[in-house]
Amino acid sequence: EEQLLESGGGLVQPGGSLRLSCAASGFMFGSYAMYWVRQAPGKGLEWVSSITSNGGSGGTTYYADSVKGRFTISRDNSKNTLYLQMNSLRAEDTAVYYCAKGVPWLLDAFDIWGQGTMVSVSS
Amino acid sequence: DIQMTQSPSSLSASVGDRVTIACRASQSISNYLNWYQQRPGKAPKLLIYAASTLQSGVPSRFSGSGSGTDFTLTISSLQPEDFAIYYCQQTYTTLRTFGLGTRVEMK
Numbered sequence: 001e002e003q004l005l006e007s008g009g010g011l012v013q014p015g016g017s018l019r020l021s022c023a024a025s026g027f028m029f030g031s032y033a034m035y036w037v038r039q040a041p042g043k044g045l046e047w048v049s050s051i052t053s054n055g056g057s058g059g060t061t062y063y064a065d066s067v068k069g070r071f072t073i074s075r076d077n078s079k080n081t082l083y084l085q086m087n088s089l090r091a092e093d094t095a096v097y098y099c100a101k102g103v104p105w106l107l108d109a110f111d112i113w114g115q116g117t118m119v120s121v122s123s
Numbered sequence: 124d125i126q127m128t129q130s131p132s133s134l135s136a137s138v139g140d141r142v143t144i145a146c147r148a149s150q151s152i153s154n155y156l157n158w159y160q161q162r163p164g165k166a167p168k169l170l171i172y173a174a175s176t177l178q179s180g181v182p183s184r185f186s187g188s189g190s191g192t193d194f195t196l197t198i199s200s201l202q203p204e205d206f207a208i209y210y211c212q213q214t215y216t217t218l219r220t221f222g223l224g225t226r227v228e229m230k
Contacts, residue, residue, distance in 0.1 A: 035219065037167075045159075045167060045210055047219040062217045065124075098166055108214040109157040109172035116166055 002026035002112045004099050009117030016089050016121070022082040022099030022114055030054050030077035033102040035110060036084050038095035038119075048097070049073040049084065067093075089121045125149050125213050129222035135230040142198040144225045146211035151191045155215035158187055158196045161224075162207045170209075171196065201227070 008020040022034070036048040050062040051073045061073050072085040082099050096118050100110035126149040136142050146156065154174040159167040169178045171187040174194055184199045198205055206229050211222040 037221075044208075044224040045161075045212075045221040047212075047221060050217065050219065064218065102214075106169075106172040106176075106178075107155050107157070108219070109169055109178075110159075110167075110212075111169050111172075111178065113166040113168070 002101070004101065004112055004114035006097065006099055006114040006117040009097065009119045011120045011122065012089055013123050014090060014121055017085070017087045018089065018119060020084040020086065020097055020099075020117060020119070022084075024080045024082065024101070027101070027112075029075075029080040033104075033108065034073075034075060034082045035100045035102055036073060036082075037098045037100055037110070037113075038093075039098070039116075040092070040095040043095075046095075050102075051075055051082070086119070089119075091121050093119060094121050095119060124218050125152060125216055125220055127211055127213055127220050127222035129209075129211055129225050131225060132223065133226040133228060135228050136201050137230045138201055138203060140201045142201050142205075142227060144196045144209055144211075144227075146189075146194045146196070146222050148192045148194075148213055148215075152213045152215035154190050155213055156187075156189065156194045157212045157214060158185075159210045159212065160205075160207045161210065162204075167210065198227075 052060045070088045096116040098116045101112040102108045128147045156174045158171040161167045175187045208224045
């Protein structure tokens with residue numbers, strides 16, 4: 001069974017840092033683009049960041065304007081793990097953070113999602 | 124960036140009703156349009172990809188249509204488990220934007 005499991009969320013002060021992890025199992029992790037999506041309390045889904053598979057473009061990264069320059073997405077295919085390094089955190093970064101797998105033959109739709117990890121930014 | 128606009132933002136319906144949700148892209152996205160369902164406290168679930176293709180395991184009462192800029196999600200006969208929030212998403216560009224969602228509530 002294909003699964004994603006996020007960890008690393010918690011309470012952090014404004015200006016602080018946090019690193020989220022997403023452990024993948026049940027599929028060839030290195031062959032798929034991976035994504036982070038967040039959802040602020042009571043709000044909708046916001047795409048945060050993407051990293052391509054190692055084939056072709058070799059782990060190219062993309063970011064939403066709201067996190068560019070502060071967040072860094074990366075992957076360790078040997079550990080089947082996706083990461084999101086979050087620096088200079090702001091109150092507006094408070095959200096549940098989901099990782100998701102994109103499938104090229106589904107026109108990059110996100111077919112598998114983790115259960116989410118909560119990040120709270122507050123003093 | 125491509126903006127995705129969903130309408131309505133919420134609707135009230137009864138079990139057995141036919142429900143239609145619209146999604147409009149700010150520029151043409153061909154058929155790079157996906158629909159997700161999110162139940163309270165749960166992760167989103169892929170329902171439809173490529174505008175009209177049902178994801179494996181999704182009931183056939185769900186259907187999608189459209190191309191270019193205008194898309195619709197239809198639930199032919201609403202079931203109790205369908206009361207949820209529905210999101211459209213474009214994957215035409217590298218910035219994978221979502222619509223703001225449509226809440227389907229019980230009348």
